[in-house]
Amino acid sequence: MGIVYEDLHNYSVTHRSDFWRFTFSFLSLVYEGPIPSVVVTETARIDSIPEWFSGVHLNWAENVLFAGNEAGKPVYSSGKEDGKIAILEVKEGMTQQVRPVTWQELRTRVGRLSQAMRARGVHKGDRIAVVANNSVDTLTVFLATTSIGGIFSSISTDVGARGILERLSQIRPKFVFVDDRALYNRKEIDIRPVMQQICQGLREFTEFQGVVALVRFPNRPADITAIAKSYKLADFLSVATSDTLIFERCRFSDPFLIVYSSGTTGKPKCIVHCIGGVLLNGCKESRLHRSIDHTSVHLQYTTTGWIMYLVSVLSLVLGARIVMYDGSPFVPDPANLIRLASSTGVTHLGISPRFLQTLRENNISPRKVADLSRLQTLSSTGMVLSDSLFEWVYDEAFPSTIHLDNSSGRTDLAGAFTAGNPLLPLYVGGCQSKALGLVVEVFEAGQNTDGSIQKGNSLPIGQAGELVCTATFPSMPVNFWGNGGPRRYFESYFSQFDNVWTHGDFVMVHPTTKQIFFLGRADGVLNPSGIRFGSAEIYGVIEASFADQIADCVCVGQKRVQDTDEKVVLFLLLRPGHIFTNKLVDEIKSAIRRQLSPRHVPQFVFETPEIPVTFNGKKVELPVKQIVSGNSITPSRAIANSKCLDYYYQFSKDDVLHAASQPSAKL
Incomplete structure (x- = not known):
């Protein structure tokens, strides 16, 4: 018809x-x-x-x-x-x-x-x-x-x-x-x-x-x-x-x-x-x-x-x-849930982007470790599924016949x-x-x-x-x-x-394909010089180009009482064995400028020892945004690691901002 x-x-x-x-x-x-x-x-x-x-x-x-x-x-x-x-x-x-x-x-x-x-x-x-x-x-x-x-x-x-x-x-x-x-x-x-x-x-x-x-x-x-x-x-x-x-x-x-x-x-x-x-x-x-x-x-x-x-x-x-x-899902090893899906004849598997990210970090290709011939649909939800993970699912991980339902x-x-x-x-x-x-x-x-x-x-x-x-x-x-x-x-x-x-x-709805892109939470939208974009865009670049060096990151807007414009601040959680350097910061800014636009480039890039997450593993941006903007907050009990928020208070101060943005500085 x-x-x-x-x-x-x-x-x-x-x-x-x-x-x-x-x-x-x-x-x-x-x-x-x-x-x-x-x-x-x-x-x-x-x-x-x-x-x-x-x-x-x-x-x-x-x-x-x-x-x-x-x-x-x-x-x-x-x-x-x-x-x-x-x-x-x-x-x-x-x-x-x-x-x-x-x-x-x-x-x-x-x-x-x-x-x-x-x-x-x-x-x-x-x-x-x-x-x-x-x-x-x-x-x-x-x-x-x-x-x-x-x-x-x-x-x-x-x-x-x-x-x-x-x-x-x-x-x-x-x-x-x-x-x-x-x-x-x-x-x-x-x-x-x-x-x-x-x-x-x-x-x-x-x-x-x-x-x-x-x-x-x-x-x-x-x-x-x-x-x-x-x-x-x-x-x-x-x-x-x-x-x-x-x-x-x-x-x-x-x-x-x-x-x-x-x-x-x-x-x-x-x-x-x-x-x-x-x-x-x-x-x-x-x-x-x-x-x-x-x-x-x-x-x-x-x-x-x-x-x-x-x-x-x-x-x-x-x-x-x-x-x-x-x-x-990763005990006794990261391929555990995939093998279970195979042995039980699963046709519809529901996971999260974080699960897929862990598989990729451990170099696990599900289609190589288990028979997934019965699998029809892979459903993902809970947070933004990056383009790089989307491509990995089909290029390296799962059978090409599955339907990825995001x-x-x-x-x-x-x-x-x-x-x-x-x-x-x-x-x-x-x-x-x-x-x-x-x-x-x-x-x-x-x-x-x-x-x-x-x-x-x-x-x-x-x-x-x-x-x-x-x-x-x-x-x-x-x-x-x-x-x-x-x-x-x-x-x-x-x-x-x-x-x-x-x-x-x-x-944003794509003008040709009509697919819907999730760019971030509305209360966490970044707005430097009136240009609005979502943190998910920044995360996509980091995940696609720096996954071997950076375990996670959180990107927020900073606008204190004395600020006339919002600044974009990016915090990086480095993988063990990797060091925060000027070279890494320059490479990140260059990649963001090239893959997105000059307006997306963070004004400040810092290292962090920990990123706040909920008990479901979702990173939490709003408290970080409030803290670096000069506000004192009472951490929610929904944050699994709320003590880590104490680290971010220093970044509301001008002297720390400029000193900490130099990778050689000691805080």
């Missing part, structure tokens, strides 16, 4: 109600109630958070555990037959001991735990949290909670006790399921002190009933008798009288999940997502953008504290088999604004296309200084600006949890441009 992706995307955003209604009917979902002919009021203001699919009721866990027939009734089909394997569970150091879990076993486990929860007074709307690894136990808690209509929330075990309580004290869970131990990079960690602190920190809340210990190592469970209000999982389950599954079907827009912002700029925001929106948009991405179905095997490397954990679970909705891996969006919308698709040619760099059903545009960057809301101007293709969404979409959060939630929600997304969601990314 000659229809191309651009036609399909245009239809999906100009006929949004029809597109989402057709998509809902296309997916084999379990639901009840008539699908309305108009599933959303298309003219509704985006900041009104309009209701979608009024009259439709469904349950998250039921859609994971069953498929729907044409009438929306649950059936054992689409790959979810009792004897079929649903999950392969693998733990660090035990890649030869893959534990298979069938759909029947998963349904039985969820049924038993949900019955125990009901017996212990868990009802629709109650919050149940986990502080746990990526395991079948964690998934069982997720599905048991949501089968009742409860609200689930997960936190990774690598978050400290204070960070955990910052989150849990806001949502006030009834029970918290906690791993008794954790293992990462061969280091075993006793989580019982965290259990104790959780109990102490939540005891003031009447909702809190206790912690439930999940056993990380089956042959040696930890002794929790000294922890007040604690249960062994077996004791918690003992009150269940059956393993019968009973599903509370809820409104399409009812909440089922609370996720958290990074917390790098303040207390983590508790973002509440709805059942139907995440189910519909997530399955759209997995089925249409990534071609996942009941024949697929999906391995998403993730912790439970990252939104990509949800993406892994969404594959189960489509009947795919998932591989759940817990621990470092996407961006995630936590705030439980989905992606930009994603790959199988209908378009793939070009180096950026994200392949705008996601179906989302009205994504690029606006002229906001210039208001008085806090007023602007109208917003859409930019021509090829010009860099703010990534925005100008119309409602089903996976918008329903609210922020806690006091002042609606106000904080509005301030986070709608306070810059009128009737527009502002996502906070600085992007």
Whole structure:
């Protein structure tokens, strides 16, 4: 018929109600109630958070555990037959001991735990949290909670006790399921002190009933008798009288999940997502953008504290088999996860640019160390994927037949604004296309200084600006949890441009290929002499030309009270054995000038002993920018190595700036 992706995307955003209604009917979902002919009021203001699919009721866990027939009734089909394997569970150091879990076993486990929860007074709307690894136990808690209509929330075990309580004290869970131990990079960690602190920190809340210990190592469970209000999982389950599954079907827009912002700029925001929106948009991405179905095997490397954990679970909705891996992907050696993907027949592998960078640094070519003939899609997200890594994936690393799906969006919308698709040619760099059903545009960057809301101007293709969404979409959060939630929600997304969601990314759409380039965070945009560009452009040059000398870098703008213009400041983390020299600085500036422009060249280039990162490994620019601009800050607990920020304070002083810019200087 000659229809191309651009036609399909245009239809999906100009006929949004029809597109989402057709998509809902296309997916084999379990639901009840008539699908309305108009599933959303298309003219509704985006900041009104309009209701979608009024009259439709469904349950998250039921859609994971069953498929729907044409009438929306649950059936054992689409790959979810009792004897079929649903999950392969693998733990660090035990890649030869893959534990298979069938759909029947998963349904039985969820049924038993949900019955125990009901017996212990868990009802629709109650919050149940986990502080746990990526395991079948964690998934069982997720599905048991949501089968009742409860609200689930997960936190990774690598978050400290204070960070955990910052989150849990806001949502006030009834029970918290906690791993008794954790293992990462061969280091075993006793989580019982965290259990104790959780109990102490939540005891003031009447909702809190206790912690439930999940056993990380089956042959040696930890002794929790000294922890007040604690249960062994077996004791918690003992009150269940059956393993019968009973599903509370809820409104399409009812909440089922609370996720958290990074917390790098303040207390983590508790973002509440709805059942139907995440189910519909997530399955759209997995089925249409990534071609996942009941024949697929999906391995998403993730912790439970990252939104990509949800993406892994969404594959189960489509009947795919998932591989759940817990621990470092590089133990016993950097090729570990690649070999696991090969041995388990993975068709869809999800990783991050940092993972790929580590493989390249260790001279590992995945296609040379393992049979990846079944691999169809390699998904990357979490940070900007550089052009050099993009080329490495095809030139040296993975089979040329794979589809590299580079996407961006995630936590705030439980989905992606930009994603790959199988209908378009793939070009180096950026994200392949705008996601179906989302009205994504690029606006002229906001210039208001008085806090007023602007109208917003859409930019021509090829010009860099703010990534925005100008119309409602089903996976918008329903609210922020806690006091002042609606106000904080509005301030986070709608306070810059009128009737527009502002996502906070600085992007550009290529005038010919239409791919979307992410140039950096909008709050970290560099603006020397009025020329705006993103830090990702600088990082791309460093990674492409100096990866053998420079392990990492952070590039920020500096504008102190006394400065009339912003200066670009680049900090380099050198690899062991390499020295910071005038020659290196000159080579870097020359490469940036040649590959980008003279306006991109940093005024100052310094060495640094450490770069601040979050617990997910994302580098953090804003605190560095604030510090070198002369501000004193209180480091966020979301920064894994916040002590390293102390080093940057000296660079707000003129004498240090000019002295430190000479590589021979001693600080």
